[in-house]
Amino acid sequence: MLAWYDRHARTLPWRISPAERAVGVVPDPYRVWLSEIMLQQTTVQAVKSYFDSFVHRWPTVTDLAAADTEDVMKAWAGLGYYSRARNLKACAEAVARDHGGRFPDTEDGLRALPGIGPYTAAAISAIAFDRKAAVVDGNIERVFTRLFEIDTPLPSAKPEIRAAVDRATPADRPGDFAQALMDLGATICTPKRPACALCPIDAHCLARASGRQEQFPVKPAKKEKPVRRGAAFVAERGDGAVLLVKRPDKGLLGGMTGVPTTDWTVRADGATGAGAAPFDADWHLKGVITHVFTHFELQLEVFHAVVTVAPDFPGWWSKTDSLPGEALPTVMKKALGAAFPALFRKGKT
DNA sequence: TAGACGTGGCA
DNA sequence: TTGCCAAGTCT
Numbered sequence: 001m002l003a004w005y006d007r008h009a010r011t012l013p014w015r016i017s018p019a020e021r022a023v024g025v026v027p028d029p030y031r032v033w034l035s036e037i038m039l040q041q042t043t044v045q046a047v048k049s050y051f052d053s054f055v056h057r058w059p060t061v062t063d064l065a066a067a068d069t070e071d072v073m074k075a076w077a078g079l080g081y082y083s084r085a086r087n088l089k090a091c092a093e094a095v096a097r098d099h100g101g102r103f104p105d106t107e108d109g110l111r112a113l114p115g116i117g118p119y120t121a122a123a124i125s126a127i128a129f130d131r132k133a134a135v136v137d138g139n140i141e142r143v144f145t146r147l148f149e150i151d152t153p154l155p156s157a158k159p160e161i162r163a164a165v166d167r168a169t170p171a172d173r174p175g176d177f178a179q180a181l182m183d184l185g186a187t188i189c190t191p192k193r194p195a196c197a198l199c200p201i202d203a204h205c206l207a208r209a210s211g212r213q214e215q216f217p218v219k220p221a222k223k224e225k226p227v228r229r230g231a232a233f234v235a236e237r238g239d240g241a242v243l244l245v246k247r248p249d250k251g252l253l254g255g256m257t258g259v260p261t262t263d264w265t266v267r268a269d270g271a272t273g274a275g276a277a278p279f280d281a282d283w284h285l286k287g288v289i290t291h292v293f294t295h296f297e298l299q300l301e302v303f304h305a306v307v308t309v310a311p312d313f314p315g316w317w318s319k320t321d322s323l324p325g326e327a328l329p330t331v332m333k334k335a336l337g338a339a340f341p342a343l344f345r346k347g348k349t
Numbered sequence: 350t351a352g353a354c355g356t357g358g359c360a
Numbered sequence: 361t362t363g364c365c366a367a368g369t370c371t
Contacts, residue, residue, distance in 0.1 A: 039367040080355030137367045
């Protein structure tokens with residue numbers, strides 16, 4: 001795997017190449033940590049631009065610790081799983097305050113920090129500090145369940161997989177070993193139609209031998225996504241400014257910004273409509289948007305009104321030129337796009 | 350332990 | 361178009 005990695009390692013903004021490492025270049029634990037948090041359940045392609053803007057704006061963990069939380073949420077907007085952004089800030093503060101601005105180099109030390117679970121602790125200790133650790137992410141689960149035809153369904157199979165990864169991990173270059181396995185999973189040992197002919201370890205793979213590559217890993221059946229409905233209210237002032245509110249720190253889209261909405265419920269009856277508006281105005285239905293979250297699908301009626309008298313309602317007015325800089329999750333950009341077709345298109349600003 | 354928690358890309 | 365999925369964590 002290490003020989004394969006030396007020739008085929010992906011070039012990524014947060015990564016030290018095997019050649020650089022060989023001549024003594026060491027990774028920056030801050031960049032390793034930041035990339036690992038961003039990459040949780042998120043594609044490399046989606047992360048790249050966010051990673052660049054974060055390290056440009058906050059070059060060190062101390063800079064991030066000193067940042068305004070609102071600015072961090074704004075910079076994270078669009079990446080999803082927003083508790084990661086809160087924990088990112090809390091973790092930076094803990095590292096600055098309790099560790100003198102330096103990340104712990106052990107799994108236990110890292111695991112104690114907010115937002116760092118078993119995977120990320122192992123990954124940082126291996127990649128940033130070259131410590132031997134059993135790094136197990138989704139890629140590595142796939143590679144190992146195929147190698148050994150582990151047919152226990154996930155997540156029950158995790159201990160079995162972890163033990164196998166632990167046995168396989170070398171004392172030399174454990175960080176490159178983990179990254180090699182992840183690159184293999186991302187580029188060759190893919191979920192569908194894996195390119196076994198190109199695999200450096202196909203001779204060792206039980207699933208390859210039996211032709212059952214795509215049967216692994218075994219996962220439980222998905223549950224059906226319920227549909228929830230609600231209404232969003234885009235209030236526009238005479239100068240074009242829009243009324244925004246900050247959502248509660250916990251729960252869905254926690255700490256992010258949005259337009260006022262009703263609750264999103266499974267009720268399919270007349271729970272929505274202009275009658276559910278937070279204050280009286282000449283509301284007009286502008287459209288219905290659909291947005292798919294991890295555990296439900298949302299159908300959101302979007303109402304618009306031009307407001308001449310400031311409503312007694314918590315929030316602030318944001319002019320159209322400052323709107324893109326707000327901490328707006330994609331679903332909220334979609335809602336604004338339904339109200340202002342010229343300003344927002346398909347959730348992009 | 351199972352559910353909450355976003356988003357965009359691709360087959 | 362629909363479903364699956366991508367370097368998981370927290371409760």
